[in-house]
């Protein structure tokens with residue numbers, strides 16, 4: 039059907055004129071919700087707690103050394119044949135290149151996108167995290183492929199404590215802001231209860247999601 | 258096209274204890290979880306109010322927001338198609354598939370795609386279609402349709418699933434959940450990568466940015482949207498929200514109402530296809546916007562609100578009728594209370610005119626609905642419409658007239674009571690106005706019918722009044738005749 | 750205060766003892782109710798089946814009957830719910846009737862509502878030593894918003910052990926015409942309800958609507974169950990009678 043005819047039908051049914059203004063309305067979450075905000079310490083602890091409730095695991099790392107030790111520990115245990123990582127300078131602050139040198143690493147934007155289907159671990163940063171719900175937000179661009187966090191069995195996200203917001207609304211694009219081609223809000227591993235209500239993990243996306251929260255600014 | 262009526266379908270569903278058990282177990286679980294999560298979250302009624310207000314505002318200005326949405330999808334590089342009905346929508350998608358010479362289409366769960374019978378249209382063109390939501394995949398292998406909005410395979414046991422997967426090539430599978438999902442993961446992974454087109458629904462379309470928002474727990478919509486070259490979105494025209502700020506409200510209302518989860522595992526927002534320099538994401542994005550009877554509800558004070566629905570399924574989980582018969586008995590794509598309203602509205606005429614009668618009008622659906630759609634009122638209003646259109650059963654009208662003749666005049670009513678014929682009249686009162694079935698028949702088959710009181714209240718009233726006027730307070734004992742506990746209910 | 754009893758056609762013809770218990774109890778509490786005889790039925794059966802014209806004519810008997818009263822009190826949450834929730838719609842077409850319907854809506858109370866909200870009585874002085882469970886009727890609780898009042902009254906009955914009914918809020922499957930039109934479905938629903946009542950091992954099932962109680966009780970009678978089915982007004986009145994007897998004897 040022709041677009042204008044489609045819209046005209048709606049207009050007619052609603053009894054509205056073409057170009058008629060839109061009445062004001064109460065936008066977004068209730069004020070009691072948008073008005074609240076957690077202290078930075080509470081944001082971190084709430085995020086860690088809720089992320090775990092979602093089936094993920096998050097650790098607060100006091101410094102880069104600690105973050106490296108943990109990451110190294112994971113990778114030693116997982117012994118992944120291939121690791122996918124965001125490309126360019128996206129993870130520069132976390133200084134993990136040295137640590138990854140021992141592994142087969144595919145960098146987004148350098149290795150062919152298709153090859154990420156065979157990664158076992160995906161390491162990404164994030165655009166923001168949300169304390170309320172234990173959520174990671176990834177925004178896609180040339181260096182931040184969607185496949186990096188979506189295709190591997192284990193997703194490890196590196197983030198700064200200051201990236202953690204209280205609620206979702208703070209992370210969502212503001213009016214007029216340029217919106218990335220895709221925004222992914224991930225809260226824990228892929229899950230399904232479609233077989234007799236029995237929870238199973240990793241049905242399509244990662245079966246494990248880890249977050250390493252760097253408590254201090256990188257050096 | 259349903260051949261039988263809801264009554265017959267319900268009857269056969271009632272004879273399937275396995276189905277009933279599965280449905281009751283699942284809906285119990287979902288509603289308990291919902292009760293818990295909303296309790297913890299707090300101020301639920303205020304969230305519901307906000308949700309309803311935003312939906313009402315959006316639908317009341319739908320022309321504006323839809324235009325804005327379409328413009329923004331296009332400026333982000335997507336294509337928009339408007340479809341007046343199911344046929345047009347299916348054709349638009351078939352055309353895209355043919356142009357891309359598609360052989361394989363992968364899909365994530367979409368009720369609207371069921372509504373337009375998309376799979377059949379694509380398969381008629383020789384295109385293979387694979388559902389990737391685990392539950393949908395199961396019922397697709399079984400050659401069935403979904404029986405619940407959120408958990409389509411609610412009615413399948415793990416043994417049945419094992420058999421289906423074995424037939425689909427799974428070797429030596431056990432009935433272990435891990436083994437079964439493992440098979441689905443491996444099988445579907447290869448299909449995601451070789452598919453030409455991914456079809457998804459759309460939970461919300463954000464007007465201010467032209468963004469398509471998808472909610473899944475499995476992450477399959479992300480695979481479907483990102484891996485194939487072309488991403489086709491099929492959405493009902495009402496699925497719009499004005500802004501991202503509003504999405505925050507529904508990011509709470511939807512998963513909490515649907516499954517009692519605090520948050521959905523994957524909420525993904527797609528604004529146009531992949532951009533320059535990006536190495537994944539669909540290269541081409543099409544959004545097909547469907548009317549198919551929806552615009553007819555606009556401007557109708559009785560039914561416009563049905564377009565506020567966010568397809569959470571909460572009304573199914575609390576419905577005492579759905580609980581007994583499951584989704585298939587509704588004979589259409591949308592089951593449960595929302596289906597009993599939506600289906601006859603989208604498909605007027607005799608075919609689904611009996612659906613609104615499959616309700617005791619208990620109102621549990623309204624109470625559960627995160628956007629407070631008065632489904633119970635709509636059911637009554639649909640019955641009224643069917644009466645006006647002559648779609649109600651013959652004999653009903655006469656019975657209703659009879660009811661009016663007797664009950665509109667206290668004198669006649671009294672005379673009937675005196676003559677002891679009220680039993681018959683009560684067929685009209687509580688037995689439903691159905692002259693073809695004997696008085697109270699459906700009811701008395703399984704229940705003891707009440708016995709007409711020897712003396713009606715109004716016949717006893719003068720005496721009672723007299724007694725109370727004369728007597729002191731408190732009244733003397735033993736004057737009230739039969740002991741009150743000997744209610745007719747328990748009498749033989 | 751002029752109070753009228755809206756007895757409902759079901760109680761009038763099948764369960765007069767419920768109306769009687771209500772009148773007697775209110776009398777004990779110092780409220781003398783009147784029974785205007787023009788009243789018949791709230792019109793719900795025709796209304797729910799879609800015959801609004803017929804329903805309107807029947808509903809008018811209530812507008813006429815209760816015009817002169819300050820309060821209307823009724824043993825049925827469902828019939829009150831019909832007035833409260835649907836009369837504005839039913840009489841939408843005619844301003845005068847609509848005004849009268851609105852006035853009726855304002856002053857109509859379900860029995861337990863009337864006691865707790867208008868009379869502000871939650872203890873009627875009853876004693877009833879038994880194990881009981883309470884079924885909240887759908888229309889009373891959802892259309893009318895009667896949720897706590899019956900429980901509050903029951904909690905004050907001496908000797909009464911009130912046990913929660915599993916799945917209490919689930920419909921018993923009556924739904925007026927539904928029970929006939931969808932007989933099998935309705936039966937399945939009432940079977941569940943009866944099973945849940947049994948799980949409580951209650952001796953008494955108490956409710957605020959005779960439609961539902963007729964349905965549940967009818968099913969239990971069919972199965973030969975020995976649970977007493979009582980309207981709240983009956984339980985409270987009988988409880989005060991027992992108390993009264995004891996007072997006299999003691």
Ligand code: SF4
Nearest residue numbers: 566567569570572626
């Ligand atoms: S009608 Fe309400 S409860 Fe039912 S699916 Fe729609 S939004 Fe959910």
